[in-house]
Amino acid sequence: MKVETAVVKEPAARMPATAPDGRRDLLGMSRAELAAELAPLGIEPYRLKQLWHWLYQRGATSFATMTTLSKDIRSRLEEGYFVGRPTIAAAQESADGTRKWLLRQNDGRDIECVYIPEEERGTLCVSSQVGCTLTCAFCHTGTQKLVRNLTSGEILGQIMTAREQLGENPPPQEGRAITNIVLMGMGEPLFNYDNVAAAMKIALDPEGLAFSRRRITLSTAGVVPMIRRAGTELRLNLAISLHAVTDELRDRIVPINRKYPIAELIAACRDYPVLERGGRRITFEYVMLDGVNDSPAEARALVRLIAGIPAKVNLIPFNPWPGAPFGRSPPERIEAFAQIVLKAGYMAPVRTPRGEDIMAACGQLKSASERARRTLRDAASEAAVSG
Ligand code: SAH
Numbered sequence: 136m137k138v139e140t141a142v143v144k145e146p147a148a149r150m151p152a153t154a155p156d157g158r159r160d161l162l163g164m165s166r167a168e169l170a171a172e173l174a175p176l177g178i179e180p181y182r183l184k185q186l187w188h189w190l191y192q193r194g195a196t197s198f199a200t201m202t203t204l205s206k207d208i209r210s211r212l213e214e215g216y217f218v219g220r221p222t223i224a225a226a227q228e229s230a231d232g233t234r235k236w237l238l239r240q241n242d243g244r245d246i247e248c249v250y251i252p253e254e255e256r257g258t259l260c261v262s263s264q265v266g267c268t269l270t271c272a273f274c275h276t277g278t279q280k281l282v283r284n285l286t287s288g289e290i291l292g293q294i295m296t297a298r299e300q301l302g303e304n305p306p307p308q309e310g311r312a313i314t315n316i317v318l319m320g321m322g323e324p325l326f327n328y329d330n331v332a333a334a335m336k337i338a339l340d341p342e343g344l345a346f347s348r349r350r351i352t353l354s355t356a357g358v359v360p361m362i363r364r365a366g367t368e369l370r371l372n373l374a375i376s377l378h379a380v381t382d383e384l385r386d387r388i389v390p391i392n393r394k395y396p397i398a399e400l401i402a403a404c405r406d407y408p409v410l411e412r413g414g415r416r417i418t419f420e421y422v423m424l425d426g427v428n429d430s431p432a433e434a435r436a437l438v439r440l441i442a443g444i445p446a447k448v449n450l451i452p453f454n455p456w457p458g459a460p461f462g463r464s465p466p467e468r469i470e471a472f473a474q475i476v477l478k479a480g481y482m483a484p485v486r487t488p489r490g491e492d493i494m495a496a497c498g499q500l501k502s503a504s505e506r507a508r509r510t511l512r513d514a515a516s517e518a519a520v521s522g
Pocket residue numbers: 269271273274275318319320321322323324354355356374375376377420421422451452453454455456497498499
C-alpha cells in the first residue's frame with residue numbers, strides 16, 4: 136500500500152501556519168506568541184487585547200474592519216499576517232438538521248466538520264487531523280491514507296467557520312447555536328497534542344471563545360501517556376473509544392491497543408482528574424458491532440473493567456459505510472447490553488445516529504473529495520477489467 140505523506144505516528148510539535156507568501160496565521164497563536172510576534176513591530180501590549188477581541192469575540196477576518204487599531208498598525212499586520220479560515224468546499228444539511236461542511240485548508244487538503252443541533256444544546260464535532268493513522272477497523276476515516284496534523288488555527292478555524300455559517304458571528308450572549316465542542320471528528324487529537332492544546336486553551340479563554348471546560352470533550356482511542364498530560368494541562372471532559380473488553384479483540388479493531396493495552400488505558404482513566412469538580416464522568420464509547428463485541432458476557436466484563444471509575448457508557452450503533460466489514464447490532468442486543476450496564480449503576484445512553492443520510496454520522500467522516508477520487512478510480516479500474 137502506497138502512503139502518500141509521512142504518517143504521523145507520534146505527537147508532533149506545534150506547527151506554525153505560514154502561507155506561500157510568507158504571511159503567518161494569527162488565529163491559533165497564544166497570547167504569549169502574539170506578544171512575541173508583535174513586539175518587534177512596535178505594537179504596544181494593550182493593543183494585543185484589542186486584536187484578540189477582534190479575532191475571537193468579533194470573528195473578524197480582515198484587518199481593515201479592526202477599527203480600534205490604528206491604520207498604521209492595521210497595515211503592518213496586513214503585511215505579515217492573515218486570519219486563517221478554510222474555504223467551504225461543500226456543505227450539506229441532513230433531514231434531521233445535522234450539518235456537515237467539507238472545509239478546504241490552505242494547502243488544498245480537506246477535512247470535515249459536523250454540527251449537531253439538539254433541543255438543549257448544539258454540538259460541533261471538530262477534526263484534529265487530515266485523515267487518521269489509527270486504522271480502527273470500523274472507522275471510515277482510517278481508510279484515508281493521507282494524514283497530517285491540523286494547526287491550532289485550522290482547529291479553531293472550524294469553530295469560527297461554523298459560527299459564521301450558523302449566522303452567529305459574533306455570537307449572541309445567550310442562546311448560542313454552538314454550546315458544546317467534541318474533538319470527535321477526523322483524526323486522533325492526542326497525536327496532535329500541541330496544536331489541539333493551543334486551540335483548546337483559546338476556546339476556553341474567557342476572552343477567547345469562552346467555552347466552559349464541561350462543554351468540551353476530547354475523545355481518544357487511548358494514547359496513554361498523552362491522556363496523563365492532557366489530564367494535568369487541559370482537564371477537558373474525556374471520552375475513551377474502548378469498543379472491546381479483551382486485548383485479543385481490541386488489538387484487532389483498535390490497533391493502538393497493541394501499544395497501550397486495556398489495563399494501561401484503564402489505569403490512566405482511574406488517574407484522570409474528574410472528581411475535583413463534582414460529578415464529572417469519563418465517557419466510554421462502545422461501538423455496537425453485530426456479533427463482534429455485543430454479547431451480554433461482554434457487557435458484564437465491561438462493568439467489571441470500569442468498576443470504581445465515575446463513568447458513563449455511550450453505546451454507538453455502528454454506522455455503516457460502503458465496503459465496511461461490519462454490521463450494526465440489532466436493537467434488542469443493544470438494549471440488552473445497555474440494561475446490564477445500567478443495572479451496574481452506569482448511565483448507558485444509546486447514541487441516536489445523526490446525519491446518516493449525508494454520511495456525517497460518527498466514524499463516517501472522510502473527505503468527500505477523497506471519496507470522489509476513489510469512486511473515479513474504482514470506476515476506472517472496473518472499466519479496465521470489463522473492457
Ligand atoms: N480518534 C478519536 C476521535 C475520533 S472518532 C477516537 O478514537 O476517539 C469518534 C468516535 O466515533 C470514536 O469513538 C470512534 O471509535 C467512533 N466511530 C468510528 N467509526 C465509527 C462507525 N463507523 N460507527 C460508529 N462509531 C464510530
